[in-house]
Amino acid sequence: MVTVPESQTVPVTLPGVNVDAVAERGRPLPARELREVVFDVQGLGVSYSGNMALQDVSLEVYRNFVTAFIGPSGCGKSTFIRCFNHMNALIPGARIHGRILYHEQDLYGTDVDPVEVRKRIGMVFQKPNPFPKSIYDNVAFGPRVLGMTDGLDERVERALHQAALWDEVKDRLKASALGLSGGQQQRLCIARCLAVEPEVILMDEPASALDPIATTRIEDLMHELKRDYTIIVVTHNMQQAARVADMTAFFSVTRGGEGQRTGILIEYDATDKIFTQPSDKRTEDYVTGRFG
Amino acid sequence: MRIGLQEDLDTLQATLLDEGELCIRSLRGVMQAVRERDPELADEVIAFDDEVDSRYMAVAQEVESLLARQTPVASDLRFVLAAIHINLALERVADLCVTIAKLTKLVYEVSPDVKLIEAFEEMASRGEEMLRVSLDSFVKRDLAGAESLVDLDELIDRANRRVVQHLMALGGNPSLREWGLRMIVVSRCLERIGDHAVDIGEQTAYLVTGEFREFTDASHPD
Numbered sequence: 001m002v003t004v005p006e007s008q009t010v011p012v013t014l015p016g017v018n019v020d021a022v023a024e025r026g027r028p029l030p031a032r033e034l035r036e037v038v039f040d041v042q043g044l045g046v047s048y049s050g051n052m053a054l055q056d057v058s059l060e061v062y063r064n065f066v067t068a069f070i071g072p073s074g075c076g077k078s079t080f081i082r083c084f085n086h087m088n089a090l091i092p093g094a095r096i097h098g099r100i101l102y103h104e105q106d107l108y109g110t111d112v113d114p115v116e117v118r119k120r121i122g123m124v125f126q127k128p129n130p131f132p133k134s135i136y137d138n139v140a141f142g143p144r145v146l147g148m149t150d151g152l153d154e155r156v157e158r159a160l161h162q163a164a165l166w167d168e169v170k171d172r173l174k175a176s177a178l179g180l181s182g183g184q185q186q187r188l189c190i191a192r193c194l195a196v197e198p199e200v201i202l203m204d205e206p207a208s209a210l211d212p213i214a215t216t217r218i219e220d221l222m223h224e225l226k227r228d229y230t231i232i233v234v235t236h237n238m239q240q241a242a243r244v245a246d247m248t249a250f251f252s253v254t255r256g257g258e259g260q261r262t263g264i265l266i267e268y269d270a271t272d273k274i275f276t277q278p279s280d281k282r283t284e285d286y287v288t289g290r291f292g
Numbered sequence: 293m294r295i296g297l298q299e300d301l302d303t304l305q306a307t308l309l310d311e312g313e314l315c316i317r318s319l320r321g322v323m324q325a326v327r328e329r330d331p332e333l334a335d336e337v338i339a340f341d342d343e344v345d346s347r348y349m350a351v352a353q354e355v356e357s358l359l360a361r362q363t364p365v366a367s368d369l370r371f372v373l374a375a376i377h378i379n380l381a382l383e384r385v386a387d388l389c390v391t392i393a394k395l396t397k398l399v400y401e402v403s404p405d406v407k408l409i410e411a412f413e414e415m416a417s418r419g420e421e422m423l424r425v426s427l428d429s430f431v432k433r434d435l436a437g438a439e440s441l442v443d444l445d446e447l448i449d450r451a452n453r454r455v456v457q458h459l460m461a462l463g464g465n466p467s468l469r470e471w472g473l474r475m476i477v478v479s480r481c482l483e484r485i486g487d488h489a490v491d492i493g494e495q496t497a498y499l500v501t502g503e504f505r506e507f508t509d510a511s512h513p514d
Contacts, residue, residue, distance in 0.1 A: 239363060275365045277502035288368050289294035 029065075029246055029270055036063040038200060038230050039084065039107075043098035046079050046088060052256075053079045054263040056098070059249060066222055066231045068241035068271065071251030072286070076263020077234045080251070081202050083107075084232065085121040086114040119146060122193035126205035128185035130177035130192075135160075135169050138177045138188055142196040155195055162228075163191035164221050183214025190221065194229075201225065203233040207240065219244050238287055241271065248274040250283045297362045304354045304375050305431065311347035311382045312427045316420055318344065318389040319485065323416040325393060326478065327409055329400040334393040344386035351379040370502065374495035378430065381488040381495075385423065388481040388488075395474045402471040408458060415451045415482040418444060422489035430496045438493035438500075442507045448486035455479040 029035075039061040046054040054076035061067050069077040079088065084107070088094040100107040107117065119142075130138050139156045143149060156173075160166040165187040169180070177188055186206060193201055203222075207215040222231055222244045235241050241248050249268040253261045267274065267283045278284045285291035318340055325333040355376055358364065364372055422444050429437030456479065459472045490507055498504045 238365075242365070276369065278366055284366050287365050289297060 035060075035065075037061070038063050038103065040101040040104070041098070042101065044080070044083060044100060045097035046076070046083060047095045047097070048091065049093035051260055052262045054251075055254075057265045058098075059265065059268045061230065061232060062247070063230050064226055064228075065246040066226050066233060066244050068245035068248045069232070069234045069251060070236075070238055070241050070248060070286075071263070071266075072253060072291075073236075074261050074263070075251035075253050077249075077251045078204055079263065081204055081232055081234045084200070084202055085118045085123055087123065089114060119196050120198050121200040121202060122196065122198035123202040123204065124186070124189050124193055124206050127209050128182055128189050130180070130185050130188050132176070132178055134174045135177050135180070135188060136173040139191050139195045142192060146196055148196065159191040159195040160188075162194050162225065163187045164217065164224070165191055181214070183210050183217060186210060186214070186218060187221065190218075190225075194225075198229070200230045200232065203231065205234055205236060208236060215240070238275075242275045245271045247271060250274060250278075250280075250286060252282055252286070294362070297358075297364065297368065300354065300358045300362055301364075301368060301371060304351065304358065304372070307347055307351050307354060308375055308378055308382070309427060309431070311344060311351065311379065312423060314340075314344045314347060315382050315385045315389070316423055318386050319416055319420055319423075322389045322392045322396070323413065325396050326404075326412060329396070329404065331397045331400050334396045334400075337393040338390050341386050341390050344383060348379055348383040351375060355379075367499070367502075370499045374430070374499045377495045378492050381491045385485050385488050388484055392478050392481050395478055399471045399474050402468070405458075405462070405468075408455060408475060411451055411455050411458070412478065412482060415448050415455075415479065415486075418448050418451070419482055419485040419489070422448070422486050423492075426489040426492035426496070429493060430499070433496070433500050435497055435500045438496035439507065441490045441493040445486045445490050448483055452479050452483040 037060045041057055041059050041061070044054070044057045045052055057080060069080060071077050082088045083096060083100060086107075088096065096108055102117075102121075106112070131141060133141070136156055139159050140152055143152060143155055148155065157166060157170075160169060165184060168184060169175075169188075177185065180188060186209075190201070190206075207218045210218065219240060222233065225231060226246075233241075233244065247268065248271040250266045251263050252266045254264055255261055267278060267280045269279065273279075274283060275287055278287060282291070318337055321333060321337045321340065324330070325337060355372055358372055362368075422441055425437055425444065426441055428434070429441075456476060459476055459479075462468050462472050494504070494507055497507070
């Protein structure tokens with residue numbers, strides 16, 4: 001029998017290939033016990049004026065992961081993501097059932113300040129929504145409100161760098177944000193979110209209003225940002241979830257006796273698993289496009 | 293329901309089955325050429341390989357288009373990946389028939405040994421059965437059917453060993469030496485057809501279970 005000593009194995013290097021980046025993308029997810037749990041969702045439900053929009057969701061969101069929520073319209077995925085930073089509290093008649101633990105602390109405990117929550121857990125929406133102010137003032141807005149004004153210029157520059165926008169706007173920081181393209185505006189909104197140094201970024205359909213090139217830039221950005229942040233993204237675009245997410249949760253809809261629609265979590269697993277060998281037939285039917 | 297995707301998957305499967313039928317026709321034709329020592333029929337089998345090749349190219353193009361335009365996932369993706377392997381296995385089966393045809397042409401003047409021809413007939417009919425079982429199990433997503441190919445393959449392998457022993461016994465006869473060497477290769481080709489059918493079965497098992505495994509491991513037989 002022939003054995004090749006370890007020392008004889010030579011690493012293959014390919015010219016022009018960023019070996020580190022490839023290795024990082026190809027790296028398997030850390031084992032469950034090595035993951036740090038940021039959110040522990042336990043039996044979460046949301047009702048609007050007594051109608052259950054989402055029911056009995058339990059899952060964990062891990063630090064420095066991109067976690068995607070996918071599912072057909074009305075499955076409650078946007079309702080769910082809005083629970084993570086108290087956005088549902090802004091809707092009259094909304095009630096939260098169950099618990100979300102954020103670093104083991106109940107996010108809906110009586111002593112929790114929603115403003116502090118939203119500082120730590122930022123959000124980017126479907127439609128870019130810059131303020132009608134200058135590019136600089138948009139990014140500086142959050143820090144100013146929160147009194148984080150020391151080194152504000154550096155803070156703004158850092159956020160714009162992180163959002164991969166700096167090179168495009170550095171010469172026109174005082175120009176109106178509304179003059180930027182849609183993709184640039186969305187990255188500005190990401191920069192505005194990053195400027196207050198959150199731990200988590202929630203993204204609700206962040207690229208659905210953007211063209212394919214701007215979408216690619218947002219997806220690349222998510223890859224970059226997950227080194228420093230934990231990202232949760234709701235997307236209608238399944239291939240986007242397949243490209244960017246480490247973990248994917250698939251939600252679907254059940255209909256009650258009177259036809260009311262309630263979102264339920266069907267399957268939550270590594271994205272690779274969801275898109276190659278989903279455990280549940282309903283997930284398979286959805287990702288292959290046979291349903292929904 | 294993605295109608296376009298389903299139509300493309302159905303077309304891919306139909307083209308593969310068509311390729312499989314052509315392979316079986318090729319196998320039958322070449323066995324007839326062996327049995328009847330017919331060099332003209334052997335030439336026809338060789339020319340017929342172009343038909344198989346055209347299906348092979350069609351499958352390759354359908355796969356490329358399907359991947360580019362439909363981005364299949366989950367079982368659809370496994371189906372397409374399996375189709376790539378099955379396409380290659382079938383094309384090789386046809387190539388093996390061409391090899392047998394060429395060997396037949398080289399020795400058609402030698403009077404054949406009846407026992408040997410009978411053994412080849414048995415191997416070829418088992419090979420045909422295995423190709424049918426492998427393609428049927430693929431279409432029906434039938435794991436048990438795919439796994440049954442291992443036992444069928446063992447029968448071809450045994451027949452191959454008997455042929456080799458029989459030819460070794462003829463070793464002392466110089467006039468049959470070249471013929472015997474050619475016939476060992478024919479036997480080997482028929483045995484390889486069985487192996488390709490097993491490969492197709494392994495792809496069916498992958499399609500059904502989502503995990504690839506070899507039914508038997510030649511380098512670790514136990």
